[in-house]
Amino acid sequence: MKEQLLWLYRQVTRSQRYRLLDTLRYVGQVPVGILFYHRVADTHSNPWTLSRSDFSRQLDWLQKYFDIVDLEEAQRRVRMAHCEQPTVSITFDDGYSENADFAIPELVQRKLPATYFVSTDFVRTGASFPHDLEAGTALAPNTIAQLREFAEQGIEIGAHTRTHADLGQVQDVGRIVDEILGSVHDLEDWLEGTVRYFAFPFGQPQNMTQAAVDVVARAGLAGFCSAYGAWNWPNSMGFHLRRIHADPKLEKLKNWLTYDSRKLCEQVELPFVEPRVDRRAKRQPNNSEHCFQTLVG
Ligand SMILES: [Zn+2]
Known part of the structure; x- marks a missing residue:
């Protein structure tokens, strides 16, 4: 029923949306959408799982109407003064083993880029995420071998803390740096490459702090992702990359991505000031030990 109501709402506002997109294109201010998924599987359905067929349908629709770019290109378009091309970037959070069965092969086969954010303690130990245990299903996290295979296939691997911590609740700088x-x-260490992006677990404004954002910036990472549902406007600093939840079904995604005027303005107040970062600065791989020292001590 909810899907039908959303469909109806989208039809009623259809011409308004077309006009809005025309205007945004004309003035070169088409915002960039960055999507986040968690798990694609046909078993253990939950609010953070999308079925295989629903995932394929979403990709079909996205490929028809958008440039699908990697996070670096999305960031470049956000930083440009003008963007005329409807653009989305695909990301995943947490690191579920079953994504190796369908989601990642499907992206690779379609030659679509994606960034895959992983909480590393679960990969190391094989333990299930607390939110899955609370929901009564012990789902398996990715293995190191799976992540290596994803990286070899061109999927960018990003960091999502060690313990999936709510960093909004962590005051201790040493713990923030460790996470x-x-x-x-x-x-x-596992992938023998450079990690460039970080995504905050939970990703709502209350799950991020100035201290944590500063750690990301001072470590020389290229940017970080939130997850509270917002667009990225051209001519922005582009260090903070706002994301839109894509686990719900296609109609909800269509409603978001066809430029619903109610969703175009950021509705929330952020608990941090976006830091100015030197975009030319590049991290060297495996220098985190050094970063630990400089950031903590
Ligand atoms: Zn997460």
Whole structure:
């Protein structure tokens, strides 16, 4: 029923949406959408799982109407003064083993880029996420071998803390550094490459702090993702990358991505000031130990 209501709402506002997109294109201010998924599987359905067929249908629709770009290109378009091309970037959070069965092969087969954010303690131990245990299903996290295979296939691996911590609740700088840079360091160790992006677990404004954002910036990461549902406007600093939840079904995604005027303005107040970062600065891989020292001590 909810899907039908959303469909109806989208039909009623259809011409308004077309006009809005025309105007945004004309003035070169088409915002960039960055999507986040968690798990694609046909078993253990929950609010953070999308079925295989629903995922394929979403990709079909996205490929028809958008440039699908990697996070670096999305960031470049956000930083440009003008963007005329409807653009989305695909990301995943947490690191579920079953994504190796369908979601990632499907993206690779379609030659679509994606960024895959992983909480590394679960990969190391094989333990299930607390939110899955609370929901009564012990789902398996990715293995190191799976992440290596994803990376070899061109999927960018990003950091998502070590323990899936709510960093909005962590005051201790040492712990913040361990969660953020520890996960970066784990991944760089396993993948022998540079990790460039970080995504805050939960990703709502209350799950992010100035201290944590500063750790991300001072570590020389290229940017970080939130998850509270917002667009990225051109001519922005582009260090903070706002994301839109894509686990719900296609109609909800269509409603978001066809430029619903109610969703175009940021509705929330952020608990941090976006830091100015030197975009030319590049991290060297495996220098996190050094970062630990400089950030903590
Ligand atoms: Zn997460």
